[in-house]
Amino acid sequence: xxxxxxIENICRDMNKILLNKLILxxxxxxxxxxxxxxKEIKNIKxxxxxxxxxxxxYIIIKIKSGYIVIHLGMSGSLFxxxxxxxxxKHDHVDLIINNFILRYNDPRKFGLFLWSKNIYKEKFFLxxxxxxxxxxxxxxxxxxxxxxxxIKIKDFIMNNKFIxxxxxxxSNEILFKSKILPYKISMxxxxxxxxxxxxxIKYILNKAIKYNGTTIKNFININKKIxxxxxxxxxxxxxxKKCINCNFLIKKIIQKGRSxxxxxxxxx
DNA sequence: CAGAGCTCCTGAATGC
DNA sequence: TGCATTCAGGAGCTCT
Numbered sequence: 001x002x003x004x005x006x007i008e009n010i011c012r013d014m015n016k017i018l019l020n021k022l023i024l025x026x027x028x029x030x031x032x033x034x035x036x037x038x039k040e041i042k043n044i045k046x047x048x049x050x051x052x053x054x055x056x057x058y059i060i061i062k063i064k065s066g067y068i069v070i071h072l073g074m075s076g077s078l079f080x081x082x083x084x085x086x087x088x089k090h091d092h093v094d095l096i097i098n099n100f101i102l103r104y105n106d107p108r109k110f111g112l113f114l115w116s117k118n119i120y121k122e123k124f125f126l127x128x129x130x131x132x133x134x135x136x137x138x139x140x141x142x143x144x145x146x147x148x149x150x151i152k153i154k155d156f157i158m159n160n161k162f163i164x165x166x167x168x169x170x171s172n173e174i175l176f177k178s179k180i181l182p183y184k185i186s187m188x189x190x191x192x193x194x195x196x197x198x199x200x201i202k203y204i205l206n207k208a209i210k211y212n213g214t215t216i217k218n219f220i221n222i223n224k225k226i227x228x229x230x231x232x233x234x235x236x237x238x239x240x241k242k243c244i245n246c247n248f249l250i251k252k253i254i255q256k257g258r259s260x261x262x263x264x265x266x267x268x
Numbered sequence: 269c270a271g272a273g274c275t276c277c278t279g280a281a282t283g284c
Numbered sequence: 285t286g287c288a289t290t291c292a293g294g295a296g297c298t299c300t
């Protein structure tokens with residue numbers, strides 16, 4: 001399940017390898033992909049890759065006439081392969097680049113492979129909150145928004161309207177590090193806790209980027225390198241294991257339909 | 269409007 | 285062993 005750190009690393013790798021390369025043509029294999037793959041992707045021919053960047057969890061490939069927008073959902077992956085590489089079951093899109101292929105695979109079809117003339121006018125971009133690695137993501141911004149809401153803090157940090165890119169794994173880890181219970185109501189968070197939350201978000205995400213993300217199940221990055229951050233997970237999927245700080249058993253609850261892990265002793 | 273909950277999907281894990 | 289059921293989750297959508 002790629003989250004912000006994984007996407008950040010994928011974009012960095014893609015930039016190293018794909019910048020200024022020519023997309024000769026594309027192949028789309030899924031027919032029943034509904035809104036998830038734009039038909040316009042088929043029309044891309046002989047276009048140079050001008051830039052690759054990340055906005056929230058979207059991978060944006062800029063070419064002369066517009067943008068390719070890729071979201072990996074929870075099971076999507078992008079990888080480079082040769083032209084003779086066998087096509088697997090869920091390989092939905094190929095970008096043919098000189099003598100190799102950038103291939104998009106997504107078994108669960110939660111991802112997106114879209115075309116946009118101008119991403120900055122798309123409604124899903126206009127709705128996005130501030131990137132947690134941006135300097136504008138500061139205590140003032142976080143505290144102001146937290147105070148406005150009456151939702152559980154875990155739901156707050158996973159909501160793209162306020163903070164982009166934080167999924168279930170990192171939200172659990174961030175709240176553990178912040179010593180805040182996941183079901184604490186956001187408006188009850190004080191300035192001190194909010195500051196801890198801010199620092200924890202930046203710390204966890206940067207550490208995950210450094211260790212190349214968390215590899216659980218399907219995630220493979222562009223060079224099929226494997227992430228190492230799972231070694232550092234302290235609560236996620238640690239139900240009934242001892243808390244590293246206090247030896248209490250880690251609890252699991254379901255919050256907004258998502259598995260939520262925490263230490264009832266450490267987190268207040 | 270806000271917030272809770274449902275939904276898309278498939279493969280892995282679990283249950284009997 | 286083998287089939288059936290459950291679970292996982294990003295983010296948009298639907299309900300209340």
